[in-house]
Amino acid sequence: MPAHAGAAIMKLAPKYEYPENLQPTRRKAIWLERITFAYLLSVVAVMYLVMGASQAMKAAWLEDSLSLIPPLSFLIAIRLVRRAPSKTFPFGFHRASTIAYLSSSLALFLMGAYLMYDSSMALLKQEKPTIPTSYIFGHPIWMGWIMIGVLVYSGLPAAILGRMKLPLARKLNDKALYADAAMNAADWQTAAAAIVGIIGIGFGLWWADAAAALFISFSIIKDGFSNLKDSGAQLLDRTPDPLGSDGNELRQALRERLQAIGWIDTADLRLREVGHLVFGEAFVTLTGSRPGDDQIAEAERTLRDADWRIGDVTLAIGHSSHSPQSDAGL
Structure with missing residues (x-):
């Protein structure tokens, strides 16, 4: 008789699918995250071309670059969670969304810490950034105006997308999506702080740029730490704390x-x-x-x-x- 004969069959967790009434919500969330990812790619590219020596622009560019991680993580995780449980993964792949949440939170927190250090050094060293004037079609234009236009483009659509995703995250009880939506919804604050820094340079206030970058870094660290704490608690099998319920x-x-x-x-x-x-x-x-x-x-x-x-x-x-x-x- 083979050695495995009569052995008990492992009981697998049930294969999970979102209920039928949430399928439209799931599809809309995926659609919005795809739009968000494409939009953020364009923001990162345009901002890189115009950021110059501004600390505030550098901080905003780095934050927008990091903002690519949550939608990409969500799009990968939401495909993984639909896989059926197996002998190797008898409980299924549902923690994929928590791993996505943790990875984006950690990246956010570490980059915020780096920006805080970089901006503080710029203030201590009294670095005086300059914003040049360029000629476009033969007309002199201060590049600060171009930077401000790019920052408006980076802030307003992101805030709109974030507010559209927040109710979907609550319905799907997806904290990775919720954290991403909350970050997007607050992007106007980063853009506004960077605009203040650029205007400060225009008025000769050299410290305004680094101070704006420092303010942005505090915002990034706060979001990163709170999300890191929550995602870590999930991995430690915390008592459930569903979005929108008790x-x-x-x-x-x-x-x-x-x-x-x-x-x-x-x-x-x-x-x-x-x-x-x-x-x-x-x-x-x-x-x-x-x-x-x-x-x-x-x-x-x-x-x-x-x-x-x-x-x-x-x-x-x-x-x-x-x-x-x-x-x-x-």
Whole structure:
């Protein structure tokens, strides 16, 4: 007899698809992220051509360059999460969205720290940037006006795209998309700060440019740190904190569903975030004899049907002392 004969078959998590009513939202999010990526590529290219020696323009260019990472990460992750679980990845690929969230957050935080250092050195060394005058079709034009026009182009469309993506991120419970949308929505602040720095150079205030870049770096570090903290907590299996809802309310709703089943006496749950979904275990005690496998499978299906964000919850049948009593989370 072969060595593997009679071996138990590994139970895989159910293959997940967004519910039918969220498919249009998913498609719209993908469409907007593709537009965002193409738009940001154009911003990065144009800004590189005109930034000159301005610290504020350099800071804005670097931030826009980093802004390419979140939409690209989202587009890759949203394809991965649809893959069916396998023996190698029995829980599926849902953490791909969390990895995308973490990578963009880390890049943002590190670049913000670099910009803070670079801008502080420029202030300490009293570097005095200049913005030259160029001739376009024979007419002298101060390049500062061109820079300001590019900054307006980098700020306003991004803010509009960000505000369009925020409600989609909440509906899809996708924190990588939410962080990207929030960054886009706040891009006008970066553009405004850089414009102030350029105007300051025009009035001979050499320090205004580096000060504007320093302000931008604080904004980048703040976004990077908050997103890094949240994505790290997800990887550490934090108690669910879904966008636009209360994780404790979700847990209570699932508990009530279980306790409504006739053969379950008491129930409690231990849940964790896995990408945009919630996985976990349900600890139940029985009113009588042990139920059949079909009844257990039906109870697990009942939990998955309670909320589209429930990826997989496994029933653990035992004594009430097994039930987790702590609500502690990060």
